[in-house]
Amino acid sequence: MTLALATGLTACKPAPTDTASTPTQAKTAAAPKSGIDLAGLDKAVRPGDDFEAFANGGWRKTFEIPADRSNYGAFTVLLETAERRNAALIAELAAGKPAPGSDARRIADFHTAYLDEAGIEKHGLQALQPQLDAVGAIASPGDLSRVLGASVRADTDPLNATNFHTANLFGVFVAQGLQERAYVATLMQGGLGMPDREYYLSADKEMADARKAYETYVAALLKQAGIADAETKAKSILALETKIAKAHAPVVDSQNVHKANNVWETSAFAERAPGMDWNAFFAAAGLAAQPKIVAWQPGAIAGIAALVGSEPLPVWKDYLAFHALNHAAWNEALRGPGELPKAYIDLAFGFHGTTLAGTPQARARAKRALDATSHSLGDAVGKLYAEKYFPASSKAKVEEMVNNILAAFDERVDSLAWMTPQTKAKAREKAKSMRVSVGYPERWRDYAKLEIRPDDALGNRLRAELHEYRHQLGKLGQPVDSGEWWMTPQTVNAVQLPLQNAMNFPAAILDKPFFDPEADPAANYGSIGAVIGHEISHGFDDTGAEFDAQGRLANWWTPSDTQHFQEATKKLAAQYSAYEPLPGLHVxxxxTSGENIADVSGLTIAYMAYRKSLGDKPAPVIDGLSGDQRFFLAYAQTWRGKIRDAALRQRLLTDGHAPAAQRAQTVRNIDAWYDAWDAKPGEKLYLAPAERIKIW
Structure with missing residues (x-):
């Protein structure tokens, strides 16, 4: 009995070249693993009504999100695998008593310090005191600008990670310029303790409740640090941050590279964004020698600078003291508790973890120690991780898949009837020159100048953040490294780098359940293949398509092709905007346009590559599923997940990605999905052929 019959549906059509085996043939043929979690299906759901629920509903009915997580899904399975491996690596290092000054010793000492709860309680605010003293000593606008400049870190990334926000007043991103092959520093908006401007400005009840909880948290954290009149100061801090939020550019504006292409002479900041002592700021930030700096959100930079000049110094001092405490108590990069004594991190988790993300309890310190060590010493841990857990055979197989999917993209572009030969040639040139890096970088970071102590958890983190900032500043004036990696091998993610026309696929995402060298190709192409296709397609989404083969912001489209592309992306945006993951809150x-384009285009070319990988042979039927059925199920199960409402709300407001459940429904735009699952008119996901979005 086929799976379709088991659901009560009419029999699914097999894929055009699939051949169903008889029971006897199935017994004699050694079929590979299907790679599909059959137990996770919900056979009561018609695939054409809700393919994500059909693929994952059985799992979701019985699965409970762990109390220490705001969400859980297929990506979390990979995260937990990486976590277990990191734990084994670090334990092995510690047992070997590594030599002083070695990366192995730094890893062991960082981990030891983080686990030393008694030492953390004893040290209290000791590592933070120099920063708090500097804030307390502010006596003039120039002093304020210097302290603000000294707080800047490399904690924003508008193009690779689509990270447009920092809790510091400003953030810095160092990369190749938008139109020149030289490193430039980009200044970006920041200064908010909550995730986005909407948390300050929206009239929704949930946002109003968040503001009240935030004010309570600010007061409690100040009071815990022994700062007098905490409630009054909390009101002033919230009022200041609300003014900063009003100056902020919305996410959609921040995503527009044309609005961001503002190269200012460093000397012109005083005129274009008056209010700050920019000379003092840039000197403290290590940027005084730069002749020009990119102002990514110019209106926000000018608006924030005006507030620096107009708001009272005492309010700024209270604001900076709170942010120093908040940063130490809550690790924004890891979205978890920091390295202060328990009383502080309990307060921070109560607001950031529970109020904003709905998570009932913090992760165990042992798990947080692994995350913090891996983050602060990323390449040092990553080098060991790649050597031990990413064999050459897996690297070769993934590289083969990448090449196959790139070839499918080339073929797909060549077949586009709407695109002119001129634009096709440019697109194919860009795809063919795209640099693909699988597993780990060719060159590793040098941590020789990073001091790590076995008894200074917070100091270690703060020094690691400063070390990373200095590393980024050190690129200025140097030749551009087109092979630079932006993720560590133990990161469960992948990235397309528009300024380098390159992709990184870290080792940790190239594992089960996304990639299994022993599984049938349908599952691998539907899961990791679609991830690969997604990253390739990012080079041609509504941002990536603005960059040429050399990574320069350049228009390589004819006007007619541009118009067609923009019309198609608008239709896709409308399709996603119709989804309502929470009552009254739509995607x-x-x-989310860039990610949605990459999803539909990536799935399209991953499917093409899968079919080509079969050659002239039919796909086997495994577990009663045709090859095409397994391909699409693998894709939907890649986006398997559960998420708490508060965390979902935050993502809908701030994230450039649609929620996982909606991403799984991308299949409705792929013609082959209709053939594989016999989706019919009248079913909820059904789109008439003319309504299916085809961009690449």
């Missing part, structure tokens, strides 16, 4: 199709 923002424009905000």
């Amino acid at each position: 923002n199709g424009k905000q």
Whole structure:
């Protein structure tokens, strides 16, 4: 009995070249693993009504999100695998008593310090005191600008990670310029303790409740640090941050590279964004020698600078003291508790973890120690991780898949009837020159100048953040490294780098359940293949398509092709904006446009590559599923997940990605999905052929 019959549906059509085996043939043929979690299906759901629920509903009915997580899904399975491996690596290092000054010793000492709860309680605010003293000593606008400049870190990334926000007043991103092959520093908006401007400005009840909880948290954290009149100061801090939020550019504006292409002479900041002592700021930030700096959100930079000049110094001092405490108590990069004594991190988790993300309890310190060590010493841990857990055979197989999917993209572009030969040639040139890096970088970071102590958890983190900032500043004036990696091998993610026309696929994402060298190709192409296709397609989404083969912001489109592309992306945005993951809160199709384009285009070319990988042979039927059925199920199960409402709300407001459940429904735009699952008119996901979005 086929799976379709088991659901009560009419029999699914097999894929055009699939051949169903008789029971006897199935017994004699050694079929590979299907790679599909059959137990996770919900056979009561018709695939054409809700393919994500059909693929994952059985799992979701019985699975409970762990109390220490805001969400859980297929990506979390990979995260937990990486976590277990990191734990084994670090334990092995510690047992070997590594030599002083070695990366192995730094890893062991960082981990030891983080686990030393008694030492953390004893040290209290000791590592933070120099920063708090500097804030307390502010006596003039120049002093304020210097302290603000000294707080800047490399904690924003508008193009690779679509990270447009920092809790510091400003953030810095160092990369190749948008139109020149030289490193430039980009200044970006920041200064908010909550995730986005909407948390300050929206009239929704949930946002109003968040503001009240935030004010309570600010007061409690100040009071815990022994700062007098905490409630009054909390009100002033919230009022200041609300003014900063009003100056902020919305996410959709921040995503627009044309609005961001503002190269200012460093000397012109005083005129274009008056209010700050920019000379003092840039000197403290290590940027005084730069002749020009990119102002990514110019209106926000000018608006924030005006507030620096107009708001009273005492309010700024209270604001900076709170942010120093908040940063130490809550690790924004890891979205978890920091390295202060328990009383502080309990307060921070109560607000950031529970109020904003709905998570009932913090992760165990042992798990947080692994995350913190891996983050602060990323390449040092990553080098060991790649050597031990990413064999050459897996690297070769993934590289083969990447090449196959790139070839499918080339073929797909060549077949586009709407695109002119001129634009096709440019697109194919860009795809063919795209640099693919699988597993780990060719060159590793040098941590020789990073001091790590076995008894200074917070100091270690703060020094690691400063070390990373200095590393980024050190690129200025140097030749551009087109092979630079932006993720560590133990990171469960992948990235397309528009300024380098390159992709990184870290080792940790190239594992089960996304990639299994022993599984049938349908599952691998539907899961990791679609991830690969997604990253390739990012080079041609509504941002990536603005960059040429050399990574320069350049228009390589004819006007007619541009018009067609823009019309198609608008239709896709409208399709996603119709989804309503929470009552009254829809997906923002424009905000998630780039990721949605990459999903539909990536799935299209991954499917093409899968079919080509079969050669002239039919796909086997495994577990009663045709090859095409397994391909699409693998894709939907890649986006398997559960998420708490508070965390989902935060993602809908701030994230450039649609929620996982909606991403799984991308299949409705692929013609082959209809053939594989016999989706019919009248079913909820059904789109008439003319309504299916085809961009690449």
